Amino acid sequence: MSMVSDARVVRTRDALRQAMTELAEESPLDSITVRAIAARAGVGYATFFRHYADKDALLADVIDALVREFLAQAAPWLMRRDRVGSAKFMCDFVLARLPIYKALIAGGSGETVRGEMLRQTMATMAQAGERRPEGVRDDLVLFQIVSGILNLLAWWLRNLDTVSAETMAEVIDRLVLTPVSTVRHEPPAGL
Amino acid sequence: MSMVSDARVVRTRDALRQAMTELAEESPLDSITVRAIAARAGVGYATFFRHYADKDALLADVIDALVREFLAQAAPWLMRRDRVGSAKFMCDFVLARLPIYKALIAGGSGETVRGEMLRQTMATMAQAGERRPEGVRDDLVLFQIVSGILNLLAWWLRNLDTVSAETMAEVIDRLVLTPVSTVRHEPPAGL
DNA sequence: CCACTATGATCCACTGTGTATCGTAACTTC
């Protein structure tokens, strides 16, 4: 994929991603400047722009990696049809990486996370040769699954003290996964 | 509420809200400058800051008015227990004000809309003396209703050409309203 | 009618972005 053989490039980009992650966990995204990122990464200011067009491009790169990690680990769970088990895995996964997910999902850039999650999920499904369920707008279904789960997780991350991962998994199953699975087999008129 | 008797103030604020609305329908929110808003409103640049702390404050004011309008007209529908009818009303309502809702919900500030919608809905319910259903985290329920509907509307506004309002109302009912209503009476263990 | 105050015009300091330049240091390839 990435035809980068120069060790300096790898080092710099890793440092920038790491710096962005750290800063995102410390302060709101809008207040993070390119200068702060470069400083934290121990990298010259101008060097930043040799690797990323702007702050959002770096953030997208960070999110891309996070989503990739999630999908890789989640794949076996999603193969089985154990809905509550899948939901539980997601809750535990987020819980184990609390700071950054709190910053991203509950913070301002849930939009970007959702977009990247949708993109990569579609790509993964396409290469897995998933067949399209007939009579159902499966882009709407996928959108609802991803958005619905991210929504509930966003709420949960702001209410961790009052709701356990087990309970949240059950909620996700009842409010998103099960409803979507029923609509898949018995679509409303018109879809 | 607003203790403003000076006609100039009313005129200026109306002009600013109107200008913000027009510009939001024309271009992405981030690219709208305070200078552009002031110019469009036919108002001096410095005058803007005499009424709003920044661009977001004005946007919040505009959204506040939109949500207020929605809740006022939606109240009768929400009193009845006709879920599909309520969903249909929402779809038609948004459809009748397409440009601004497309800019806000499908655009970048869905977060603000959701927040304002949650705030005002809670306030409305509180003053209507809605009783708290026992054993259910009703803040989670309300959050899910508002977020879920706004999510699906956001998708719909990007796919208006392929899905009718009637179909969308049915989808909203099946994916959000009905699931939430079942969890209300039979909550998952732990809530 | 008059005191009051919102307004328009303009200036300014400040922050952040993104580009350009240049000498130096590090890396890859052979």
Add this chain to the structure above:
DNA sequence: GAAGTTACGATACACAGTGGATCATAGTGG
């Protein structure tokens, strides 16, 4: 290990947008 390539740090700069300040003027409410 040497040579050629290339990324890097430092710095300067043009530019856009913000938000606060001033002051004469015009509109407003009592």
